[in-house]
Amino acid sequence: MKIIIGNKNYSSWSLRGWLAAKQSGLSFEEIVVPLYGENWEASKQDGEIRPSSGKVPLLWDGETVVWDSLAMMEYLADKVGRDRFWPKDDTARGMARSMVAEMHSSFQALRSECPMNVRKRFEGFEPSETCRADILRILTLWAEARSRFGNGGPYLFGTFGAADIFFAPVVSRFISYEVAVPGFAAAYMQAMWEHEWMQAWIEASENEEWVIEQYETVS
Template sequence: MSLHLIIGDKLYSSWSLRAALALELAGVSYSEQMIKLGQPDTRALILQYSATGKVPLLQTEHGTIADSLAIAEYLNEQFPAAQLWPADIAARAQARSACAQMHSGFFGLRANLPFDLSHDQALASMPAEARADIERIGALWAECRALAIESGPYLFGPLSLVDAFFAPVAVRLHTYRVALSAEDAAYVEAIYQWPAFKAWQQAGLEEVQG
């Protein structure tokens, strides 16, 4: 199967990161194309591939799939042997719920702690809406761990799609030096040690140098 992923800058595009990590979890080969964000021709370039005007986009033999969550579910269907969701029914339901909550919420976190792999400084003052999101994220991660039936450093033990979706959150918490519980700090560190994430991070930081 031929898969082609269209992304934004690795330094700044959190949604592109999610899709790329999902592909890495699936263990499939794919080609990659970057469209720089925030440029005068960005939208026009993306519209050549999708009417959404947004990245990521995954070109497949079944058409172009827009949106990271749709890409994740497509990969889950096409590559069942990869076991992208937890095997346990309750854990799988919670994992999907957590991803959906991340996908459609946490606007205070997004607005006040923008994704930037090169950032390394705490906010002088954490806005209330961002603090509320961070507290909810900690509770959500605890809810995931409570349903894990396998051991491992990730939210449900072994890596799964939920970790791909929360990797950009881990970046925000790390790069803005947010104080975390020991469990949450260990999870953020686990994300930073994930080889697929490390490769993306390095490529993103090289964009700064370029």
């Protein structure tokens, strides 16, 4: 099994797919394809990433190819057991699925104004009203998950799972853009940032030589 991802410093969707692969417990080969580099257009036509029209991440499992981070996570959950990713409690699982789906399809202002840049800290960032609404919505979701289902550990639903995988890039964005958050959110973000897999991703991103200039300044 192998997973094809983009630059670890910038590729939020790659982080989700990679964390899902780590959570599965299965061994996999990791292939990094630099985004928007000199050979990017040619790379998108390569046989291994052609099925997704050049989008990352992709998962190859023998002859099976799965693209899109949510599809990858669901594929892996089918292979190793859904309890590894989702809460066992029906009510908690329903909320976790809804949060993951909303994260997958929403929060366009946050994505646009705060591209993921693990290495960078943007001082004095002022989000738009639409972006502020996205931030408030995310914090509200985190607060409900933690208060209702977080007794079993420091993560959204207690133990590390699908919801944490999908909000991991948001944690990185909040840190990079120095978003002010209440204490419970700061504690959750610290737990996420200190997770061994996040630390491995952060270290790798800091060692990358690639720079995408458009993600290095606040517009």
